[in-house]
Amino acid sequence: MAALALLLAGCGDGGGSGSTGSGGLTEITVAALPLTDSAALYLARDRGLFKKEGLSVRIQPVQQSIQALPALSKGQVDVIASANYVTFLQAHEKGTLDLRILAEGVRTAPHMMDVLVPRDSGVKSVADLAGKKVAVNILNNIQSLTLNAILDRQGVGRPVYRQIAFPQMGPALERNQVDAVHAVEPFDSALQGQLKARVLLDGATAPVRSLPISGYVTTRKFATGHAKAAAAFRRAIEAASKIAATDPSAVRAELPMYTKVTAEQAKTIRLPSYPATADAAQLRRLTELMRKQGLLQKDTDPATLLVK
Template identity: 35%
Template sequence: MSASHRRTVIGGALAIGLALSGAAACGDSEESPSANGLEKSEITLGTMTIADTAPVQIAITKGLFKAEGLTVKTQVIQGGAAGIPLLKSGRLDFSFGNYVSLLTAGVKDPGFKPKIVAEGFQGAPKTHTLMVRKDSPYQTIEDLKGKKVGVNTRRNISTLMIRAAGKPVGVEFDEDKNFVEVAPPAMEQALKSESVEAVQAIEPFGTQMQQSIGARMVADLSSGPTADFPIAGYAATEEFIKEHPKTTAAFQRALQKAQGMAADRKLVQDILPTYAKGIDAKVASTMSYGSFPTTLNATRLQRVADVMLQFGYVEEKIDVKNFIATSAA
């Protein structure tokens, strides 16, 4: 990597966010250099309709991307794992994704070289929970030993947090036997139909299920070994960043400003119902919120890699620095 590219991506590395635009195109836009020198002025971003992605919606509505010369198209994805093949194929320029999926793919897929350009979301109490039906006989995570648990995606941040919470109390969960993939908006129905005994709920869906069907929390996964755990960030391929350093830096600057603005809870709770289908003002005002980091910190992210090794998601220790972008204009 040339010295001319070694400018900082980490310092202003920012944030994450996402925006929602279910009808957004997949990113077949042509390269269109902007008047302010960006290599590409129209980018496509993979996003999810969850609280974690509020900063990107803020950046869009407040004109922060536009101020940097960027037009951002968004494509909703089910989870970080779903964004990986789209990044790899070039259909997405940037994608929101949980760190477990990104790091796993980066280690196991020789054709994929992801680079984290911004941290997006860090957990806080009750942002990630294990929930059961109101009339469920299960009261603790120990009671769920051998049971079916709905998760967004297997072998990702959801299952890692469940397994990390279970281990101290002697409960081992099997990735294939115990976890059932259920999209977050469908978890309420999965509980009601009893197709699973519990779900790993992320906000705002956990609060929504509490209010709509009286779902109960049996474990706060954002505590103990995974308290304040880094959850997700934004990534691009190494190739994209090398070819579009100014575009990458512009994306980071806009997100960083939005991440800082997201420290205002009222702003986040007001914007959430505008892009998260089915989430009303009551849920947005009572749900739990995590934090939106405005810097990219390798030490913080190394925690994720170390827990991944502990539970066999990877076979060798990962040095997270190898997955952090360090070349943008």
């Protein structure tokens, strides 16, 4: 809540809504998490891709994408980067957000997120997770969705999830408040390095390989009311995503600039997949999985949510 208060204070009445600033640039306010998911956003900023499109982009850091959802609904934030699709698809279905997807963020790749346990933990196998306490960043979201799918495929009983923000997962594991944590990069590598946490399970294994998990989301009001700015933003992100996909070293160089990852740590972090363009068919894999697990009550066609 403190992070949200800071976000809203930073936006003020003048932030958001594609306002026109000096030099005729269109100003866009973007809330973003300090994750590898947001790499294209920072690459687009630092390589002048937004400027090339005539945009001035202000980035507001948040610890959970859900914190920025009220600000997005009110137009105080124009776009949320690294937005966990599950949260926003649920909000759209409930009518609390008229969602539009500007661009894809990332898809799962091997070990970009892992289930970690203390090195001396009695949890030795995936089967041992049944009934155990596992920390996730947000309840009933992409982490539990993907882990449930993996466990169901392997015939393993489900754990009990506890909501703990990524930065607090290490202390929770050290204090034995949970039995395991489901961490994403860069927190994944940090926990392995600092706590010597052991990888119990690759969180991106079958059946959730290459699954879209986050993106750049906005509202229908912004996408239609500021169509040129929305299209320009999408082009810049897609250009940056192409750089991220073809040159991982560019991402590794960027990470220390907006996360707590050091340049040395960035060399070994497992990166997600950065798709150049949004794919409705791939997004449908996600919505069908959500429907199967009861996180969506109705069938959703992602193609209707993509901003062209």
